[in-house]
Amino acid sequence: MEHEKSYQDGIPRSLFRPVDRSRLDTEQIVRPSVSYWQGVWRRIREDRLAIFCFLLLAALILLAVFAPVFSAYQYDKTSLMEGNLAPSASHWFGTDSVGRDLWTRVWVGARVSLAVGFIGAILPFLIGMFVGSVAGWFGGWVDMVIMRIIDIGMCIPSMIYVILILVYFGGGAKAIIIALAVMNWMGPARGYRGRILQFKNREFTLAAQTLGAAPMRIIYRHILPNILGNIVVSLTSFVPAAIFMEASLAFIGLGIAPPMTSLGQLASDGAGMYRTYFYQFAIPSLVISLIIFSFFMLGNCMRDALDPQLRDEMSRSAKKRRRKAGSGKEMGKNE
Amino acid sequence: MKKYILRRFVISLVTIWLIVTVCFFLLRLLPGNPFASTTLMTQDTLDKMMAYYGLDRPLWEQYVTYLKNLLHGDFGYSLKYAGRSVNYVIATTFPISAQLGLQALAFGIPTGLLLGILAAKRRGCTADVGINLFVIICTAVPTFIIAALLQYFLAVKVKLFPVAQWKGFRYTILPTICLSLGTVSGYARSMRTLMLEVDRQDYLRTAKAKGLGTFRIVLFHQIRNAIIPMITNLGTEIAGMLMGSYVIEKIFSIPGMGAYFVTSIQGLDYTMVMGLVIFQAVIVVFANFIVDLLYGVIDPRIRVA
Numbered sequence: 001m002e003h004e005k006s007y008q009d010g011i012p013r014s015l016f017r018p019v020d021r022s023r024l025d026t027e028q029i030v031r032p033s034v035s036y037w038q039g040v041w042r043r044i045r046e047d048r049l050a051i052f053c054f055l056l057l058a059a060l061i062l063l064a065v066f067a068p069v070f071s072a073y074q075y076d077k078t079s080l081m082e083g084n085l086a087p088s089a090s091h092w093f094g095t096d097s098v099g100r101d102l103w104t105r106v107w108v109g110a111r112v113s114l115a116v117g118f119i120g121a122i123l124p125f126l127i128g129m130f131v132g133s134v135a136g137w138f139g140g141w142v143d144m145v146i147m148r149i150i151d152i153g154m155c156i157p158s159m160i161y162v163i164l165i166l167v168y169f170g171g172g173a174k175a176i177i178i179a180l181a182v183m184n185w186m187g188p189a190r191g192y193r194g195r196i197l198q199f200k201n202r203e204f205t206l207a208a209q210t211l212g213a214a215p216m217r218i219i220y221r222h223i224l225p226n227i228l229g230n231i232v233v234s235l236t237s238f239v240p241a242a243i244f245m246e247a248s249l250a251f252i253g254l255g256i257a258p259p260m261t262s263l264g265q266l267a268s269d270g271a272g273m274y275r276t277y278f279y280q281f282a283i284p285s286l287v288i289s290l291i292i293f294s295f296f297m298l299g300n301c302m303r304d305a306l307d308p309q310l311r312d313e314m315s316r317s318a319k320k321r322r323r324k325a326g327s328g329k330e331m332g333k334n335e
Numbered sequence: 336m337k338k339y340i341l342r343r344f345v346i347s348l349v350t351i352w353l354i355v356t357v358c359f360f361l362l363r364l365l366p367g368n369p370f371a372s373t374t375l376m377t378q379d380t381l382d383k384m385m386a387y388y389g390l391d392r393p394l395w396e397q398y399v400t401y402l403k404n405l406l407h408g409d410f411g412y413s414l415k416y417a418g419r420s421v422n423y424v425i426a427t428t429f430p431i432s433a434q435l436g437l438q439a440l441a442f443g444i445p446t447g448l449l450l451g452i453l454a455a456k457r458r459g460c461t462a463d464v465g466i467n468l469f470v471i472i473c474t475a476v477p478t479f480i481i482a483a484l485l486q487y488f489l490a491v492k493v494k495l496f497p498v499a500q501w502k503g504f505r506y507t508i509l510p511t512i513c514l515s516l517g518t519v520s521g522y523a524r525s526m527r528t529l530m531l532e533v534d535r536q537d538y539l540r541t542a543k544a545k546g547l548g549t550f551r552i553v554l555f556h557q558i559r560n561a562i563i564p565m566i567t568n569l570g571t572e573i574a575g576m577l578m579g580s581y582v583i584e585k586i587f588s589i590p591g592m593g594a595y596f597v598t599s600i601q602g603l604d605y606t607m608v609m610g611l612v613i614f615q616a617v618i619v620v621f622a623n624f625i626v627d628l629l630y631g632v633i634d635p636r637i638r639v640a
Contacts, residue, residue, distance in 0.1 A: 152353050154571070155616045160358065160608070163600050164365055240475065247477040251582055252597055264477065271483045271586075275491065285480040293475035 043305040050301035057294040060287070064110035073101035075108040076259035084277055093283050096269070105261055106284055112173050112262040113288065116246045117295070120180035121238035127181060128188025129231070133219050135189065136196030143193070150186045158183040166254055173256060176249065180242050188234065195230065199223045229306035236299030240292040247288060263288040343627070347620045354616045355405070355609070359398055362605055369414040369603045388414060390605075401609070410610035415602050421610035424595060429614070431501060432579030432591035438511040440576050443518030450519065451526025452558065458531070466523060473520035482513040482586045499588040510587045514580055518572070522565065529561035536560070563633060570623035578615050 034042070044050050068075060073091075079099035087094040093102035135146040162179040169175035196219065199205055208218045224231075247264025249255055255265045263284050270281030370376060370384050385391045389400065404411060410421035454466040473481070489509060490498040496509045533539060534557065542556045579593030592611065599607035 148350075152350060152357065155350065155354050155619050156358055156361075156612065159597060159600050160361055160612070164361060167366055244477055248479065248582060251477075251479045251585075253601075267477070267480055271479055274483055274487055278487075281480075281483065285476070285484075289472075289476045289480070292477075293471060296471060296475055 040305045044301060047301050047305065049297060050305070053294040053297040053301065056290065057298065060110065060291055060294070061114060064107050064114055067107035068104050068111070071101065071104040071107075073104045075100065075104045075261070077101075084280075086277075087279055087283075094277075094279050096280060097273075100259075102266075102280065102283065105266060106263070106287055109261045109263040109266050109284065110287060110291065112256060112260065113243050113246060113264065113291065116173055116176055116180070116262065117239045117243035117291075120177045120184075120242035120246070121235060123177060123181040124184035125188050125231075125235055125238060127185040128190075129192050131185065132189035132192030133196050133223075136193035136200065137215050137219060146189070147193070150189060153186050162249065162254065170257070172260070173262075176246055176256070179249075180245060183245075184238070184242075188238075191234070192227075192231075195227045196223060199226055229303075232306055233299060233303040236295060236302055240295040240299075243288065243292055243295075263291070343624055347624060350620055351613070351616050355402070355613055356398075358609060358612050359401065360394075362603070362608055363394060365603060367603055369605060388412075405613070410613070411606040413599075413604055413607045415599070415604045415607065421607050424607065425592070425610060425614055428579075428590060428592040428595060429577075431589060432584070432593060433577045435507060435510055435514060435583075435589065435591065436573075436576030436579065438507060439515035439518060440573065442511060443515030444522055446515070447519040447522025448526050448558075448562075450523035452530060452553070454523065454527040455530035455534070456553070463527075466527075470520040470524050473516045474524075478513065478517065478580075479582045479586060481516060482510075482583060485509060485513060486586060499586075501587075501589045506587075510583050510589060513586075514576070514583050518576075525565055526561060529564060530557060533557050533561045559633065563630075566626055566629060566633065569629075570626040571619060573622045574615060574619040577618060578611075 077100060079095075082091075082095050082099040083097050085091055085095040085099075087102075091101050091103065093106055095101055096105065131146060135143045161182055165179040165182060166175050169178060199222075204222055205218060208222050213221070243264075246255070246262060247267060250262060250264035251268035251271070255268070256262045258265075266284035267281065267288055270277070270284055274281035368381075368385070368390070369388075370381055376384075382391070389397060392400075401411070408422075410425070413419045413421055413424065416424075450466050450469075454463045457463050486498060486509065489495045497506050500506055538560075539552065539556055542552045547556075578596070579589075579591040581593035581597045583589070584591045584593045595607065596611055598604075599611065
């Protein structure tokens with residue numbers, strides 16, 4: 001028969017010779033295996049936006065830490081003769097109505113905002129995770145009671161206990177963090193409970209249970225890795241949300257007590273007189289927006305990088321760049 | 336179905352009762368008293384005031400009296416504004432906040448959904464990037480900053496809209512836009528994610544394999560499935576919007592409910608806070624109830640027996 005004699009393109013069979021199979025290492029792994037976190041790191045590194053946001057954030061944090069140290073002015077030193085000066089060489093961001101240097105104040109405020117953002121996001125999250133896993137794992141009446149408490153807690157306007165806490169602890173950064181924790185633990189608890197429920201009846205959990213693992217061990221060792229990406233992503237969205245909330249509380253008048261300040265406080269002070277001294281409103285607003293923006297974008301990039309399912313779909317620009325670089329075109333010119 | 340509704344109704348009542356109780360006692364935990372901020376008040380006057388409003392009686396007695404009045408639909412009188420009943424305050428301010436909230440929702444939800452669908456369908460294109468950017472700006476910039484900026488440029492500089500106050504439809508446009516930005520960006524973001532998630536499902540492949548047109552697929556298969564998870568928060572969101580936003584109301588000097596909410600808590604106006612909280616709780620519970628029923632309509636798979 002014709003097709004047995006020649007392969008495609010009409011090459012006669014006699015020209016083919018069998019390969020010596022004994023010398024082939026088909027089982028050998030050529031590339032090093034990539035662990036989950038290595039993969040994440042690789043994907044993040046390729047994402048230019050992520051790198052940009054990371055650098056922006058790092059710059060902002062460094063400024064917040066060091067700018068007040070090297071500033072010639074104190075953040076709380078008033079000087080009534082120099083009130084409401086526009087930005088100049090001696091006062092880079094100008095001065096406020098009582099003559100305090102805004103460059104120093106903005107970065108001192110950024111310190112407070114960042115601290116509130118970080119701790120105020122992690123604390124409620126940890127509480128929510130713990131409560132949520134207890135509710136989800138043990139189920140039954142424990143779950144019932146916890147979920148009803150959350151239902152009711154979500155119906156009570158947070159303003160009541162925020163004010164309660166702020167009055168009790170006196171309006172410092174600590175009080176705001178506690179207020180944020182009390183305000184925000186319910187959402188993560190609900191979400192985390194759902195995730196636990198989702199994995200509770202899976203085979204690997206059952207296997208661990210059969211082996212006699214304790215509940216907290218199963219949650220920590222077996223379920224947590226499955227939802228870690230999810231947790232990191234929501235955490236990165238919680239940080240900007242906490243900063244945002246602090247700013248809104250400051251606007252309502254429940255912020256940090258002066259002379260200490262926060263970015264939200266500065267922006268809301270400036271919002272009252274933006275028609276006369278626009279810079280006093282614009283500068284803190286810009287800084288706070290940049291901080292929230294970079295956190296938010298970083299969170300977005302983390303979500304893409306942490307989700308192995310998105311691995312093939314993600315970072316089209318990175319792929320495009322690699323393809324173009326591979327085909328010999330100039331890098332950096334695209335986009 | 337009737338049994339389900341009845342059960343839900345009873346649970347709702349219990350929830351509201353619990354909220355009333357918790358709030359009542361939480362408020363009393365706050366240090367100070369409602370008249371403390373009024374200066375130049377002698378101890379004698381203060382005692383008389385406390386006695387007049389029944390605040391000198393034991394706490395449980397006050398609680399029982401309050402519940403009794405509540406069952407008659409009487410929220411009591413404000414402790415700050417002499418002679419003004421809480422019912423009157425709600426009746427005058429709620430319509431304003433509700434109108435603003437409804438306008439913001441009516442504008443925000445469809446716009447957000449449309450933007451989300453557009454971004455998902457044009458994934459990776461200019462439209463997607465633009466929408467993403469818009470969403471990020473809305474999320475990154477605190478509301479009061481956006482509101483103040485819009486007010487400054489659109490009302491003060493360009494004079495397109497009135498700067499503030501509440502005198503007609505023209506006055507509502509700017510606050511509505513500011514209030515709805517959060518909704519728009521939130522809905523656009525989740526709609527985009529959900530649309531892309533649904534895009535990977537088998538039933539969508541089936542629809543494509545059947546040879547349905549893109550429009551039909553998106554409208555009847557993709558959107559309908561993508562929208563379900565977003566309904567969960569609808570109840571709370573509607574309630575939150577109806578109650579008004581303190582920030583927006585303050586910036587545009589709108590005589591809504593949001594302002595009362597904050598000032599009355601700060602001023603320890605017990606009855607006013609309680610009235611507003613209960614009013615809000617009823618709306619939240621009712622809205623969640625409707626949303627639960629809506630679930631069954633939109634997704635027959637989770638219809639209750």
